[in-house]
Structures are given as C-alpha cells and as structure tokens.
Amino acid sequence: MSDQIAISNLIYEYARLIDSGDFARIGELFKRGKIIFKDSQQITEISGSKAIKELYEKTTRLYDGGTPRTHHATTNITLDIDSNSAYTFSYFTVFQQLENLPLQPIIAGSYEDTFRFEDDEWHFQIREIKVSLVGDISQHLLIPLS
DSSP: OOHHHHHHHHHHHHHHHHHHTOHHHHHHHTTTOEEEEEOSSOEEEEESHHHHHHHHHHHBOOOTTSSOOEEEEEEEEEEEEETTEEEEEEEEEEEEEETTEEEEEEEEEEEEEEEEEETTEEEEEEEEEEEEEEOOOTTTBSSOOO
C-alpha cells in the first residue's frame, strides 16, 4: 500500500469510527498522538487513548444502536510526505438526521494532521480540529461550543 493511501485511510477511519460510536478505537488511533481543538475562545489538547476515548464519551450524544446518527464527510485532502513524517489538510462536514431533525449539515471545519511513520506503519501524531461553521448541534454534542 502506498504511503498516500495508508495516510488517507487513517483520515477516513476516524470518520467511520466516530459515526459508528466506537470511541475506544478513536482513542487507539491516537495512542501515540494527540488531538487539539481550536475555537475562537480556547485551545484544548487531549492525548492518550484513554483520555481521548473519555472525551468523546463525555461530549457526543449516542442514540439507540450506539451511534451518534451522524455522517462525517472528509474532503479536499492535501498531502505532503517527507520521509517519516507527513502533513495533511482537509475539510470536514458533519450531517445528521433524526426523527425530529431533518437531514442537514450541523458543523463544518478543517483538520490539520501530522503523521509519523514508525514501526512500519503510519499513525496520527497531531490532529488539529478547527470549527468554522456551526448549525444545529443540539442533538449531537452534550456540550456547548464556545
């Protein structure tokens, strides 16, 4: 598998895992890395599998079937690979539909990711999440966004 495909697969795997409500595996994706959330008011850094899993459990509403009933679309990926490190930039849009919420985009932003190649595999080193557009997230998140 090419480096580009391996790195892209990690980006897409994150989206699949959050949409399936598998927060433990999201934590595992970042076992050697961290997630940085940036908004207009603050910067939050979370590292370690357990802390990342717990963050998603505390902040994401799950429904019957154990999913958040969302669809994360990741697009416009740019990729720069330099030996054992790589940098990507991409956009995300999260869609949600519920019985009381028609299908709609609820939040959008960008990911700036740094990857490292170690032990014969690529892994997330840093995922920086920047939110740029916020719609009705009341049925998705358990916390307000500032």
